[in-house]
Amino acid sequence: MKSIAVNANTLDKRVKPSVVVKTVLAILFGLIWVFPVVWLIISSFKPERELFSYPLTFLPKDFTIDNYVQAFERFDFIRYTFNTTFITIMATIITLLMSSMCGFALAKYRYKWLNFFFMCLLATTMLPTEIMMSPSFTVILKLGLYNSLWGCILPTVGTMTGVFLMRQFFVSIPNELLEAARIDGSNEGGIFMRIMLPLCRSQLAILAIFSFRWRWNDYIWPLLALGNPEKYTLQLALRTLSGAEAVDWSLLLSTSVLTMIPVLIVFIIFNKQIMNSNVSSGVKG
Numbered sequence: 329m330k331s332i333a334v335n336a337n338t339l340d341k342r343v344k345p346s347v348v349v350k351t352v353l354a355i356l357f358g359l360i361w362v363f364p365v366v367w368l369i370i371s372s373f374k375p376e377r378e379l380f381s382y383p384l385t386f387l388p389k390d391f392t393i394d395n396y397v398q399a400f401e402r403f404d405f406i407r408y409t410f411n412t413t414f415i416t417i418m419a420t421i422i423t424l425l426m427s428s429m430c431g432f433a434l435a436k437y438r439y440k441w442l443n444f445f446f447m448c449l450l451a452t453t454m455l456p457t458e459i460m461m462s463p464s465f466t467v468i469l470k471l472g473l474y475n476s477l478w479g480c481i482l483p484t485v486g487t488m489t490g491v492f493l494m495r496q497f498f499v500s501i502p503n504e505l506l507e508a509a510r511i512d513g514s515n516e517g518g519i520f521m522r523i524m525l526p527l528c529r530s531q532l533a534i535l536a537i538f539s540f541r542w543r544w545n546d547y548i549w550p551l552l553a554l555g556n557p558e559k560y561t562l563q564l565a566l567r568t569l570s571g572a573e574a575v576d577w578s579l580l581l582s583t584s585v586l587t588m589i590p591v592l593i594v595f596i597i598f599n600k601q602i603m604n605s606n607v608s609s610g611v612k613g
Contacts, residue, residue: 372396372581379577395582403565403583412561413590415480415550416543422485423539424532431494432524436506446495453488457548465552479553480561484543490535497531498524533598540594544587562587 367386371379372395374388399405434446464483465474473479501524509519525532547563554560557568566587569580 368581369585372578372585374578376576376578379581395578396586398579399582399586403569403579405583405586407558408560408562408565411477411559412544412563415477415561416540419481419484419543420536420539422481423487423490424535426485427487427490427535428494428525428528428532429520430491431496432498432520434491434495435498435501436503449488449491453492461549461552464549468553474553475555475559476553477559480546480550483553484546484549487539487542490539493531493535494528497528501527537595537598541591544591 370387373391373393375390375392375394378385378389434442468474468479468483473482505523506519509523514522545563546561547567550561550564554564560568562583566580566583569576569583
C-alpha cells in the first residue's frame with residue numbers, strides 16, 4: 329500500500345499545469361465544434377412549430393420521429409442515396425488505385441524527367457478547383473457523359489493530394505525490399521500488389537476517408553454534371569427543400585442527419601484499420 333501511495337504521488341508531481349491547461353482548452357474547443365452538430369441532431373426530433381418558438385429550448389418539448397418518416401415518404405431518399413453511394417464508392421476505389429500506383433511510380437522509378445513531372449503535378453494543387461471545372465465539363469460533354477453518374481465520377485478521381493500522400497509513404501520504404509523481390513522473380517505488378525499495397529494500408533485508409541467525404545459531400549460538380557432530377561445526389565436533392573419563399577426545415581434537418589450517418593460509419597471502419605496498422609507496425613516478427 330505504501331508503494332502504491334508513493335507511485336500515486338510521483339504521478340501527481342509529473343502532471344504539469346501546462347498539460348492541464350492544454351487538455352482543458354482541447355476539451356473546450358471540442359465542445360464548441362460538437363455543439364452545432366448536437367443541436368442539429370436534437371432539432372431534427374422537434375416539430376416545425378417548435379424550431380422557431382421563443383424562448384428556444386435545447387431539448388424537444390414534443391419529441392417526434394415524424395420528420396424521419398417524411399424523409400422516406402415525401403423525399404425520395406432511397407434513390408438519392410443510391411446515386412450518391414454509387415458515385416462515392418466508385419470514385420473512392422478508382423482514386424485509391426490511381427493514387428497508389430502513381431505514388432509508387434513517382435517514388436521508386438528513377439528517370440531524369442520524373443522529378444520535374446512530379447513538381448508539375450504538385451503545382452496543380454495551387455489552382456482553384458473552379459478553374460478546372462470548365463475544361464472538365466467540356467471533356468465529359470464531348471465524351472457523352474453529361475447527365476450520367478460516370479460523368480460525376482471520372483473527373484474527380486485524379487487527386488494530387490492522394491498521389492502526394494502515397495508517394496511520401498513509398499519513399500520511406502527501402503529499395504532493398506524491391507530489389508529482393510525482383511531477384512526472386514517477381515514482376516512490377518506483383519511487387520506492387522503483394523508487397524507495396526499491404527504495407528500502405530493505413531495510408532489507403534486515410535485517403536479513403538478523405539475521398540469518401542469529398543465525394544459524398546460534393547455539391548458544385550454534380551450540380552454542373554447532372555440535369556436529370558432522378559440522378560441527383562443527396563446534396564443536390566437537399567437543395568430542392570429550400571424554396572425561394574419557404575424552407576421545409578423539419579424535413580431538411582432530418583435528411584441532413586441521415587446524410588451524415590454513412591460518413592460516420594466509414595470513418596469508424598477505416599479509423600479502426602488505421603489504429604490496427606499503427607499497432608501492428610511496432611511488432612516485429
